[in-house]
Amino acid sequence: MTIIQQLRLALSAAISVNAVVATESAAFVLPAIKHRPSTRRRHLAPSTILYSNSISSEGGNNEENFYNDFEEDRVEFTPSPSNKPQRSISAAPDPSLFQSLQQRQQQLEQSSRKLLQRWTTGSSVKSFPAFTLNEQFYKERQEEQEQVIKYGTSLGWYGGSGNPQEEELPFDWVRRICIGTYPRVACGSAHGSIYVADVESRTLLGVARGVHSSRHEEGSVDGLDERLRQQLYGEYDGGGVLAVAMYGTSVVASSGREGGVKLFKLGNNGGGLEYMGDVPSLKRPLPGVTPVLVTCLEFDSFGRLYVGGQDGFLRMVTFAPDFGLTNDPGTNADEMRVAIVSSPRHQMQRSPVLSLDVSEELEMVATAHANGNVCVHSIHQLDPDEKDKQRNSILGVWNPFNSESTARSVKFVSGGEDEQNNPAWSIVIGGGNGELWMQEIHPSYIPTANDDVDDDVRASIVSIMPLFKENSIQQIMPNHDGPILSLASRTGGILVSAGQGGVLCVTQLWPTPKALYGLGGYKVWIGNVCIDSEGKRLLADGRDDVVVVHDFFIKEEEENVED
Numbered sequence: 379m380t381i382i383q384q385l386r387l388a389l390s391a392a393i394s395v396n397a398v399v400a401t402e403s404a405a406f407v408l409p410a411i412k413h414r415p416s417t418r419r420r421h422l423a424p425s426t427i428l429y430s431n432s433i434s435s436e437g438g439n440n441e442e443n444f445y446n447d448f449e450e451d452r453v454e455f456t457p458s459p460s461n462k463p464q465r466s467i468s469a470a471p472d473p474s475l476f477q478s479l480q481q482r483q484q485q486l487e488q489s490s491r492k493l494l495q496r497w498t499t500g501s502s503v504k505s506f507p508a509f510t511l512n513e514q515f516y517k518e519r520q521e522e523q524e525q526v527i528k529y530g531t532s533l534g535w536y537g538g539s540g541n542p543q544e545e546e547l548p549f550d551w552v553r554r555i556c557i558g559t560y561p562r563v564a565c566g567s568a569h570g571s572i573y574v575a576d577v578e579s580r581t582l583l584g585v586a587r588g589v590h591s592s593r594h595e596e597g598s599v600d601g602l603d604e605r606l607r608q609q610l611y612g613e614y615d616g617g618g619v620l621a622v623a624m625y626g627t628s629v630v631a632s633s634g635r636e637g638g639v640k641l642f643k644l645g646n647n648g649g650g651l652e653y654m655g656d657v658p659s660l661k662r663p664l665p666g667v668t669p670v671l672v673t674c675l676e677f678d679s680f681g682r683l684y685v686g687g688q689d690g691f692l693r694m695v696t697f698a699p700d701f702g703l704t705n706d707p708g709t710n711a712d713e714m715r716v717a718i719v720s721s722p723r724h725q726m727q728r729s730p731v732l733s734l735d736v737s738e739e740l741e742m743v744a745t746a747h748a749n750g751n752v753c754v755h756s757i758h759q760l761d762p763d764e765k766d767k768q769r770n771s772i773l774g775v776w777n778p779f780n781s782e783s784t785a786r787s788v789k790f791v792s793g794g795e796d797e798q799n800n801p802a803w804s805i806v807i808g809g810g811n812g813e814l815w816m817q818e819i820h821p822s823y824i825p826t827a828n829d830d831v832d833d834d835v836r837a838s839i840v841s842i843m844p845l846f847k848e849n850s851i852q853q854i855m856p857n858h859d860g861p862i863l864s865l866a867s868r869t870g871g872i873l874v875s876a877g878q879g880g881v882l883c884v885t886q887l888w889p890t891p892k893a894l895y896g897l898g899g900y901k902v903w904i905g906n907v908c909i910d911s912e913g914k915r916l917l918a919d920g921r922d923d924v925v926v927v928h929d930f931f932i933k934e935e936e937e938n939v940e941d
Contacts, residue, residue: 493914494870496930498886500895507924508577508917511550511567518547552919553616553905556675558624560910563917563925564632566619568592572632572651574624574644577917577927584644586651590634593617599636601671606688606730609748609784609810610673612861614878616903623675623683629654629701631683637661637669639685639695657695659716660685674734684719684736684743690728692719692745692755719743719755719771735865737790737803740824742773744805746785750777752807754845774845776805776817778853784810786861791816793871794888800826804887805846806854808862808875814854816887818847854891858883864906868913878902882918897928 496502510516525531554566561578570590574583591599593615607615622632628644630651638661641654660670671688678684683695698713729749736743741758755771777785787808794802803819822843858877866874871888881896897916904920914931 497872498894504929506927508927509575509580509582511552511573511923513582515547515549551923552925553618554622555906555917555919555925556622556624557908557910557917559627562627564622564624564630566622566632568616568618570618570634572630572642584651586642589640590619591636601635601637601669610732614902620673621675623677625677625681631675633672633675637671639672657714673732676734676736678736678738684734686731686734686745688730690730694719732784733787735789744788746788748784750779750783750785752776752785752788778815779809786810787865789865789867791867791873791887792869796821806865806873808865810861812858812860812877814875816852816854818850820844820847852891854885863904866907866909868909874907874916876904876907882907
């Protein structure tokens with residue numbers, strides 16, 4: 379629930395209380411209400427999260443009169459000394475509270491509209507390279523130049539101290555990125571390394587070098603066959619890491635061409651990423667045995683890891699509650715549980731998973747497959763104890779392509795409203811042939827703010843309803859050059875698509891799909907585009923060794939809203 383939805387709920391509650399005060403009743407006596415003094419200062423911190431899927435918990439010293447009366451205070455009821463009907467309760471609501479909430483709601487809505495307007499127009503966007511993977515590489519080159527100036531020649535591996543140094547670092551390229559808790563991001567590189575950085579301070583925080591196989595290293599294992607390589611990258615395979623995902627500010631999952639999934643944690647004191655272990659059921663059991671190649675990864679807000687692989691299965695990995703919180707490196711198989719989110723029907727026609735997307739609002743995961751299908755899975759009440767077991771989870775399958783094409787990328791998109799003013803959701807598919815398609819999800823599958831339908835009742839309803847809304851398929855123009863490698867979206871119906879043509883295309887999907895503008899300067903090696911949870915910033919790779927940030931947010935506007 380967004381902050382605006384919370385404020386609307388509070389306003390409705392305030393209106394209801396005023397209605398009770400004005401009601402005369404001879405049938406019963408309203409008890410007097412006493413508010414127990416809180417041990418903490420009640421303060422509903424103004425949130426600056428716009429179009430977010432989660433509510434900010436940021437605190438502050440702002441003394442504005444915004445209270446959260448629904449969580450922190452307990453209410454004690456005492457009998458009234460009189461049996462006569464009373465016209466009002468003893469503690470009348472403060473009109474200023476209602477006015478403050480209303481004013482706050484208007485301010486947030488105005489700020490949200492301005493932010494969405496900048497996304498739709500592309501105006502006032504600040505774009506900059508946040509950091510480079512080759513910070514140490516450039517430092518060594520600078521030291522070498524200083525040696526030439528000082529000694530007339532480079533000292534090579536011996537440096538100024540005369541002691542042998544480690545092997546010279548290679549120049550590296552960004553191949554995959556993922557946003558954790560902003561401003562933290564994780565990157566996978568062409569040489570098989572994993573990096574964690576802070577894009578606001580523009581600094582690298584930690585690196586695990588060469589932990590995955592790379593086409594740039596002699597003797598490295600490369601489990602990608604030529605067919606899967608074409609399905610993933612077309613004619614331009616940049617080598618290195620296949621997928622990377624980040625949870626919070628420190629935990630990273632990554633997959634490489636050797637197979638399996640590795641887990642890392644950023645140390646408290648910085649300086650490197652600690653290896654935490656492998657997901658056990660995906661690890662190569664013996665040398666020479668074909669591993670499970672993992673092509674895509676994504677964490678949800680609960681820390682569950684969703685894994686798509688060459689074998690066509692979608693898996694969900696859950697961890698021990700303290701995983702990533704302890705300082706002890708390494709973990710064991712008993713601390714992880716792997717559930718296969720699949721169905722017997724899907725097993726009969728398995729095709730490699732090339733991309734996936736998680737929607738916690740809908741409790742669904744969409745997987746894009748090499749045969750052109752997109753499968754939508756239910757993760758409602760998924761039991762992580764079903765270790766390595768299959769379950770019937772597929773809600774629907776869709777293939778919009780007339781010709782043979784892979785479904786290379788997939789994304790849930792929210793932003794419009796249906797005929798009953800409930801939120802509308804769609805699924806967007808990016809094809810290996812450069813086509814973009816969207817289809818709306820049937821309203822029966824979309825929870826609403828006032829939804830109090832029992833789970834069993836909802837299950838019986840959706841069991842007889844199609845997943846997709848009838849006659850809602852639309853093609854989004856123009857087509858991309860080459861495969862659409864990545865999609866990103868934000869509330870408001872904004873979609874960003876990345877192909878190998880060098881341009882990030884920004885499209886608004888509601889009320890009808892409309893191409894807005896493009897952000898150019900990217901290379902064919904682009905791997906991912908991401909939008910942060912606040913809907914303020916767009917991040918992308920595809921610019922050699924740097925990560926690019928497109929910032930649509932103006933900080934001064936937030937400060938004006940809070941004043």
